[in-house]
Amino acid sequence: MTRISAVSLSLLTHPSPVGRDADGMISVGTPGEGHAVVVRIRTDDGAEGCHVEDDVMVVDQLRADPGIVTDVVAPALLGEDPAYRERIWQRLARLQRLHLTRLHDRIIAVVDIALWDLVGRMLNSPVHSLLGTYRDTVPAYASTMMGETAGPLSTPEGFADFAEQCAERGFQAFKLHTWAPLASGDADWRRDALACEEVRERVGGRLRLMLDPWHFYDREDALRLGRVIEDLDFFWYEEPMTEASPDSYVWLCDRLDVPVTGPEIAAGGIRTRADWIVRGACDIARAGVLDIGGITPMVKCAALCEALNVPLTLHLGGVASLHLLAAMPINGWYYERGLLHPDLDLDAVPPWLGRPVEVMSADGLMAIPDGPGLGCDFDSDFLAAHEQILGVTTEPPTRVRT
Known part of the structure; x- marks a missing residue:
């Protein structure tokens, strides 16, 4: 043996x-x-x-x-x-x-x-074959870096410019990470709302839109911002409050029609995700390979969500996420490509790889690696x-x- x-x-x-x-x-x-x-x-x-x-x-x-x-x-x-x-x-x-x-x-x-x-x-054998392959490609969404104090992502117009750039590259969806001033705490939901409005006006129906804003709004500001993006027909709303209070998310989900996804980084792995789903603290479950301890528990998380008819979005990109999405028969919708910025090459290859594992077509579809294991060629x-x-x-x- x-x-x-x-x-x-x-x-x-x-x-x-x-x-x-x-x-x-x-x-x-x-x-x-x-x-x-x-x-x-x-x-x-x-x-x-x-x-x-x-x-x-x-x-x-x-x-x-x-x-x-x-x-x-x-x-x-x-x-x-x-x-x-x-x-x-x-x-x-x-x-x-x-x-x-x-x-x-x-x-x-x-x-x-x-x-x-x-x-x-x-x-x-590729990892996705070990899991049980369901699909050969998965759509990608562009996941931005956080809003800046200076630079292309320092204004609502800058986010809109970048959304247009991502649409031209072929992405099918776009997620804003707006401003998150962790040191000062000087966040403003109105500025986040302006960025969302500007992006919606520019890319219209070409891209599905998501928002991941400041993570420490109180309930009322999270609700105010949620109602803005609800009117803008955003696809989901992510982590506007601390995830330490699931009750706050139950309260928010009860008051919004825009789907709320979570938890992203809350400890507790699949048990926490099960608790949030059962309590109604999320409309779309969220977990990542790194967040809950690897591929092994992510397989269980996908089965949990399938059993309860709840979509599951994967936090963070990476080759392991590609393999998992290839094996998920439930709504995982998109692979998260990021964090992206207008001044960076959107298709840059990490220097330790001999060939890319993130290969996206002109219409925004990610190829699933087909080499043995994760399929990485170092x-x-x-x-x-x-x-x-x-x-x-x-x-x-x-x-x-x-």
Whole structure:
């Protein structure tokens, strides 16, 4: 029987056209170094699964605390048959009880994704085939960077200009991330409303529109903004209040016709999504591969939503999301491409890839990767030049965990 014999964690550092602004948001106004982490899982017969993740929360956590992978996660995998993905995931979920501040769902997610890549490569099968393929393409929506204090996305007109640019590229839908001044808290729902009105006027019926605004409006301001976009026939309304209060979302859903989607980052995985659905705190469920701990729990989340006849939108792009959307028979509607900005190449390929995995047609359809595992073809020269090993954990391959 094949056994996991090594788990490694590395850091990639490379020049990047984006950085972070004073609020910690991704920004083109602060270019500098970009970072990503690389998780590899190897077996005693030489197979390897790999996932590269550039999510800032994952990168920040693992740069500061690589030991959570090398000292806590890796021992839970070593000696296991990689086909036992559910058993491994449940073990990691239980370990969270002892490592509440370190082993959050996004860390489990990157390990789970690498494990699925490993099994797919071992079986010479794409991950979506392992899940059960439903479709070969999925429409994409353009997901903008947050509103800026200066630059193309600093005005309602700038958002409208970008919406026109995205429509010309072939996107079928457009989501505004309006202004989110986390440091100052100086948010204004009226400015968000003006941006939505300007975008609607420009792109009309060419694009479906969504809004993800400031996340800390009170109930009344969230309702005021919701009524504006309801009149503008927006497709969904996302996270206008803190998700720590599901009751506030029940209140909001009861008063709006525009569909409210959530929760996005609330802890609790599929159990929290089930609770929100049953309580009526969302009209459309929302979850992401990173948000709830990987591909393994996302399969359950999709089944939950199918059973309750509730659509499910996926938070964040990434190759794992493409595979999941390919296997979802319920309304997942769109793949989220972002975060996008007028000054960036909309089709830029991450430097660690030898060929793109995000391939969008002229009419806005994303191709589903068809190579083994996740289907990523890595640039070995780039990795050799930019990869720093943070830790490798091994054990003798003869060890059998009972």
